[in-house]
Amino acid sequence: MGYDVKIERNLLHALFDLKGSVEDVSSYLKEHIGSIPVEPNSYVTYGNLRVLYLGINHWILLAPIDEEQKLLELLKPEFCPASISIVLISDTLKFFRINGANADDIMAVASPLNLNADAFTNNSATFSEVFGLKALIMRHGDGYQFGIDQSFGDMISDYLDLTMAR
Amino acid sequence: MKNHRRLESGGRVDRSKRLNFSFNGRQYYGFEGDTLASALIANGVKVIARSFKYHRPRGIIGSGIEDPASLVELLDENASGNNLATTVILKDGLKAKSINCWPSVNFDFGSIIQYFPKLVPAGFYYKTFMWPNWHLFEPSIRKAAGLANAPQVPPKKGHFESRNAHTDVLVIGSGPAGLAASLTVAKTGVKVFLVDQNSEPGGNLLSSKLFINKQPAIAWVDDMVSELAKMDNVTHMQNSTAWAYREHNLIIVNEREVDNSSIIERSWRVRAKKVVIATGAIERALVFANNDRPGVMLASAVQTFVNRYAVKVGDNLVFFTNNDSVYSYIDDLENAGINILAIIDSRKKIPDQCLSRAKKIKVMANSILKNVNGYKQVRSINVQSLDTGKFETISCDLVAHSGGWNPAVHLHSQSRGSLKFNEKIAAFVPNKSIQNSINIGACNGTFALAEIFKETNQLMSKLSGEVKSESREDNFEVDEQHYSIEPLWSTDLSDEKEKAFFDIQNDVTYDDIQLALLEGYSNVEHVKRYTTGGMGFDQGKTGNINIIGAIAEQQGVGLDSVGTTTFRSPFTPVSFGSINGVRQGSVVLPFRHTPVTKWNLEKGAFMYEAGARWRRPGYFPKKEEGFQEAVNRECETVRYGVGVYDGSPLGKFELKGKDVGVFLDLIYTNIMSSLKPGAGRYGLMLSDDGLIFDDGVAFRIDENRWFISTSSGHSDAINQHMKKVLTFDRPDWDVKITNTTNQWNNATICGPLARQLLEKLSTNIDIDNEAFPFMTFREGMVAEIPARVIRVSFTGELSFEINVAPRNMLKLWEKIIEVGNEFKILPVGSEASHVLRVEKGFLSLGHEVDGTVDAYDLGMGWLMSKKKIDYIGKRSVNLRRGEKSKGRRELVGLLPHNPNEAIPEGAPITPKGKKVGTEGFTTACVWSVVNKRWVGLGLIEDGHSRHGEEACIRMKDRIIRAEITKPIFHDPDGKLLRS
Structure with a gap:
């Protein structure tokens, strides 16, 4: 008897690493995207864009991969002020989506993060651990998605196959 | 064979569901609800295993996890090494066999060792078999001291799983205290996790015939479980042992019967805001000669086998006790047809409540059981009156003894909570909790059911207030119970020739303890290590406190002064598979791939x-x-x-900010800030102690943006190093780092x-x-x-x-x-x-850079900037070189005199090849395709000034001679790479 889940593997998102002081990043992003989140380990949504607040002076802009070029032209990483850093990192993370009735079971095996609904809300996002590796975790639909160092993608895929309990 | 020792009625086994199984190749049957132990008893099997050291025949002693003797090996699809027969749930087709015996459990050649005890006293391995070398004997001794072999093949079906859970309250134990606590707390709406090691909830209530609220206790258990099952905020798991209590209220639970046929066992890593420990108490053994013979059992186990499993353990029984609890078993055992011949009670004054329960039984006060006669089963016992000194022999086939009750303080102790000795119950009980946990019920030293409920109500009301404002008290009406004890740590065995065991699992005898004390091991931790008492899977469940008592008596101090040893995890044996979870096969070690x-x-x-x-x-x-x-x-x-x-895989980082130039000047030995956009430079990073940490290149993208490349293996370490410098040393610098290794x-x-x-x-x-x-x-x-x-x-x-x-x-x-x-x-x-890099003399981390060399040693002093005021490692290099610049191992080339002779990497270089201290070693040696010969690199003392000399590489059987050269064998001017 296996777990009832649907797993999508090795997905790419457009990702931009944003660093700088709250004031500087807020000012630059407000001009191009919108306000940045104020609660640590949460995100705000603008259409299909998400701005994730993940650490001190650290944000990630996440969007569908086909938005990558448009955002590059919008954000102009090479021309932004010296006080902030915008680096395209879309290829650094491979994303896995786990949806279905047993998504919580799979994540309970994969991650020590407290994913109870009261602790990890719908707009939560955080770097934590999946199968022992650093991972960017969010809710997605009735399940989750997490991004993992691209080079570990095959290993995570193997782990998920083993966890599926088939 | 027939279930000839099965009672016609009663018990919690389902007689309509017959289960066939085999033990040591013979076919038997039992019923659903049986353990392997109860089914074997029902079929009249008395000898289950052979003991750890002396290979003495052992039967079943306890009824659950406390049993110290009945290890068996499960075979075929249930293959598993060391399992207590008392905890193996009987299944149709189960196959099991005895361990540590040859050719069979009934006739074991290894048992000859018991006749030569002087060869293997406590700690024999510390002082015998030393010549010519302990390791010569070690394999045979290990083989003789047996546990089961690990299964040779993995289970055919399914896999193990390890998962995480988070809860508000974790209740460990579903006995009366645990059930009452769970319901009280769950009613406040918080998330409750209830786990219990047994196949059914109820704890000792399953074995007793007590009444709660004027109904059989088991009906009360059913009501409680039903109510808990209706609550969405409650997770209730049986067959799930909390076996480790770690920091930050992390408790590891092993679930053995998983409701997913693909999963063999599941390990839960439960993080709880509050832990309620309700693990009950374990009956302890008494120490007397031959107290390990098949047919000598813990008294509570006899009651459990009769009441819960409906098996008649023996026909003619003698109790030996120092406390009240055996008197409460009398009615149950007599109703099962067991003839109780006598109660030997070491106490001078036996409470009236006890005597009133034993009116028709011979009660021998102030008496002790001296010796058990019989080999593979009890035939008779010798009793001594301490009043008269006279002996009496009683023929019997079953001895049920009780030395009192030990609160199961193991998890509390693992959580680093302290213990204190409670004189009233002659046992250690929890003192202070270090983590956010509380102990309730028997594990807290509260044995009477009424007291347990009262205590649970009080503590749970307090706890409910902590986790949520609402709370509710439940009151239960229960039977009256009495408990008193006069400790008896051991009987006088000074003249006894037969063995009396303190720790039956590890074969630790009275003589072993006396020997340890005689040899000066007065601290309980030393006694434990010298004798192995309380080690292994027993972990002090049955034998430990008697050893502590014996030490206290010998030293004339209280047990509090002696203290306890450390209760270690796992509380009960856990399969490695469960700990490991899904980490097997391709993912047993982490791996990284590139798209290629x-x-x-x-x-x-x-x-x-x-x-x-x-x-x-x-x-x-x-x-x-x-x-x-x-x-x-x-x-x-x-x-x-x-x-x-x-x-x-090369490490890559993008850096941005107005201070990146000076930052790179700080972490590299040479100047990077002068680079023009589009240009780069090779550089070295040193650690604080001036030794080479990494080498790589830095390139400037524009005024404020740079990227650097590091070695693959040190990428993460460099990332941490840079962040540490910026966090602690230069927090005011404007440098933002993004790891782009995988971009x-x-x-x-x-x-x-x-x-x-x-x-x-x-x-x-x-x-x-x-x-x-x-x-x-x-x-x-x-x-x-x-x-x-x-x-x-x-x-x-x-x-x-x-x-x-x-x-x-x-x-x-x-x-x-x-x-x-x-x-x-x-x-x-x-x-x-x-x-290719060796031919060029390029350094490699882990070869030439071995954690001892600096840039000068590698002939790379040109990378050590003289212009910069400071960089990481500069001061250390200068200090070291100021003290001693001669005699350092420096990088050289090595050309073996015989061009077709390779030098093994790491081979030592000694002066003139003598068998003396080394002056260096070979860091690399390769077949050079451009030179058509072997060429090598090495670190050798003062190597830079020894070009042209001979290096002698000392091998085990020969000396390889080589010419010391410059460490470069191809394109020394670097024209090709610049072409």
Whole structure:
């Protein structure tokens, strides 16, 4: 008897690493995207864009991969002020989506993060651990998605196959 | 065989569900609800195992996890090494066998050892079998001291799982205290996790015939469980043992019967805000001669087998006790048809409540059981009156003894909570909790049911207030119970020839304890280690406190003064598979792939781990081609044509900010801030102690943006190093770092034909040497893919490192191979790369950089800036070199006198090859395709001034002589890489 889940593997998102002081990043992003989140380990949504607040002076802009070029032209990483850093990192993370009735079971095996609904809300996002590796975790639909160092993608895929309990 | 010892009625077994099983090759049957132990007793099997050291026949002693003797090995689809028969749930088709016996459990050659106890006293391995070497004897001794072998093959079906859970309250134990606590807390709405090691909830209520609220206790249990089952905030698991209590209220639970047929066992890592420990108490044994004979059992176990499993353990029983509890079993056992011949009570004054229950039974007060007669089963016992000193022999087949009750303080102790000795119950009980936990019920030293409920109500009301404002008290009406005890740590055994066991699991006898004390091991921790008492899976469940008592008596102090040993996890045996979870097969070790890995495998690459978990191709052997031939072929391709190497694992970081230049000047030994946009420089990073930490390159993108490249293996360490410097040393500097190791993959084309290949690949970058010189980078399109091309070289040949996004890497790679066919291109593995860098004398971390050398030792003093005021490691290097610059091991080349003789890497170099302290060692030795001979590198004392001298590499059977040279064997002026 296996777990009832649907797993999508090795997905790419457009990702931009944003660093700088709250004031500087807020000012630059407000001009191009919108306000940045104020609660640590949460995100705000603008259409299909998400701005994730993940650490001190650290944000990630996440969007569908086909938005990558448009955002590059919008954000102009090479021309932004010296006080902030915008680096395209879309290829650094491979994303896995786990949806279905047993998504919580799979994540309970994969991650020590407290994913109870009261602790990890719908707009939560955080770097934590999946199968022992650093991972960017969010809710997605009735399940989750997490991004993992691209080079570990095959290993995570193997782990998920083993966890599926088939 | 028939279930001839099965009672006709009663018990919690389902007689309509017959289960066939085999034990030691013989067929038996039991019923659903049985354990292997209860089914074996029902079938009249008395000898289950042989003991750990003396190979004495052992039967079943306890009824659950406290049993110290009945280890069996499960076979076939349930294959598992060491399982207590008392905890194995009977299943149809189960196969089990005894362990540590040959040829059979009933006739075991190993048992001869029991007749030579003087050969194997406590701690014998510390003082015997020392000549000529303990290790000569060790395998045989280990084999004789037996546990089961690990299963040779994995289970056929399913896998193990390890998962995490978070809860508000974790209740451990579903006895009366645990159930009451769970319901009280759950009613406040908080998330409750209830786990219990037994197959059914109820704890000791399953074995008793007590009443709660005027109904049988088991009905109360059913009501409680039903109510809990209706609550969404409650997770209730049986067959789930909390076996470890770690920091931050992390409790590890092993679930053995999982409601998912694919999962063999599941390990839960439960993090709880509050832990309620309700693990009950364990009956302890009494120490008397032959207290391990089959038929000598804990009294509570006899009651359990009768009441819960409906098996008649014996016909003629004698109790031996120092406390009240056995008197409450009388009615149950007599109703089962067991003839109670006598109660031997070591107490002078026996409470009236007890005597009133034993009116028709011979009660022998102030008496002790001296000896049990019989070998594979009890035949009779000898009783001594302490009033008169007279002996009496009683024929019987069952001895049920009780030395009192030990609160199961194991988890409390694991949580680092302290213990104190409670004189009233003669047992250690929890004192202070260190973590956010509380103990309730018998594990807290509260034995009477009424008191348990009262205590639970009080503590749970307090707890409910902590986790939520609402709370509710439940009151239960229960039978009256009495408990008193006069401790009896051991009987007088000074003249006894037969063995009396303190720790039955480890075969630790009265004599062993006396020997340890005689030899000066007065501390309980020392006694434990010397005798092994309380070690292994027993972990102090039955024998430990008697040892503590014996030490206290011998020293004339209280048990509090002696203290306890550390209760370690696991509380009960746990399978390695459960701890390991799904980490098996391909993921047993972490691994990293590049987008080319699959291609490499398809081309037959020999892959291995090459640092930082990267699985990389070592070389690409053709069919029937050996290692050296393959490596030579790849090296020649790079030296005379063009090869391509997957350099994706190299660490890469993008840095931005107005202080990046000075930051790089601080972490590298040379000056980086003077670089112009588009240009780069090779550099060394030192650790604080001035030794080489990493080497790499730094390039400037524009005024405020840079990127650096580090070694693959040190990428993470460099990341941490940079962040540490910026966090603690230079927090005011404006430097923002982004790890781009996996944003850029690279295919490095190298060799004299590399430029021609790049032209063929089609690029909009001007790749002429003047327009694009060595140590610069350009951005543009290569093979219609956006790329950053860098001119660096690790091979000494003309090289272009073509960096692209990983999503384009395979496409680029295949294009390079396709277009490169015209140039007879080959993929190059790590082995060829190693050869090529040795020929050039380029350093390699882990070879020449071994954690002891600085830049001067490697002839790289030119990288140590004299202009900069400071950089990390500068002061340490200067201090060290100020003290002693002579006698340091310096990098040299080694040319074996015999050009066809290889020098093993790591081989020591000694003065004139003498058998004296080394003066250096070989760091690398390769077959040089350009020199057609073996060439090596080494670190040797004062090597820079010894060129032309002879180095003697001392091997076990010979000396390899080599000429000391400059550490470079190809293109010493570097013209090729700049071409």
